[in-house]
Amino acid sequence: MTTTASPSAELSGRIAKLRVEVCQLHQHLTRWGLVTWTSGNVSARVTGADLLVIKPSGVGYDELTPESMVVTDLDGNLVDGDYAPSSDTEAHAYVYRHMPPVGGVVHTHSPYATAWAARGEPIPCAITAMADEFGGEIPVGPFALIGSDAIGRGIVDTLSGHRSPAVLMRQHGPFTIGATAKAAVKAAVMCEDVARTMHLARQLGPVQPLPSEAVDALHDRYQNVYGQR
Secondary structure, X not given: XXXXXXXXXXXXXXXXXXXXXXXXXXXXXXXXXXXXXXXXXXXXXXXXXXXXXXXXXXXXXXXXXXXXXXXXXXXXXXXXXXXXXXXXXXXXXXXXXXXXXXXXXXEOXXXXXXXXXXXXXXXXXXXXXXXXXXXXOEOEEOOOOOOOOHHHHHHHHHHOOOOOOEEEEOOOEEEEEEOOHHHHHHHHHHHHHHHHHHHHHHHHOOOOOOOHHHXXXXXXXXXXXXXXX
């Protein structure tokens, strides 16, 4: 179903590629045990247009195809697709409207990160992997009901000025952002990994956060030196 005028051939090509990419990225959510049944979603900003591509609502992961991905505007209104968009679309759209560098948003109910969210407790930065990816603790955002942009407001308010690409929305679960959808998925995988590690560490006794200067150095190295450049 299309609800607006047909886009240009160049824009249509970009959207088609993003539909493939977003569909494939959802496989990582199941691969890494971040979702159950139909929960969770990945979206990507369509560069050069006020549009996003996102998972359809309530469709099983085994049933997802590039064609089933949904295109909406940045107010969450359906632009193209045969399905209703994810119930989290307004939250994703709010993030894109208010955080221009963000190119991808992910939401999961991964068990360890969601357990920290249920407690309303930030994950302390006590291991180098957290300093690398998150640049500090993973913060907690406010509780907000699904179905409006309230969750998006909480994400933006919490992460603005924060180095972490992840936020634990209180009594809900983690949302992650990235310059690309793939980067946001990576952050979701890493968020669950460190949530599990820090939970296990606390079962053994008190955990000492890393010194701030060590966090800064580790984060700078990982973001600017590590890997292939």
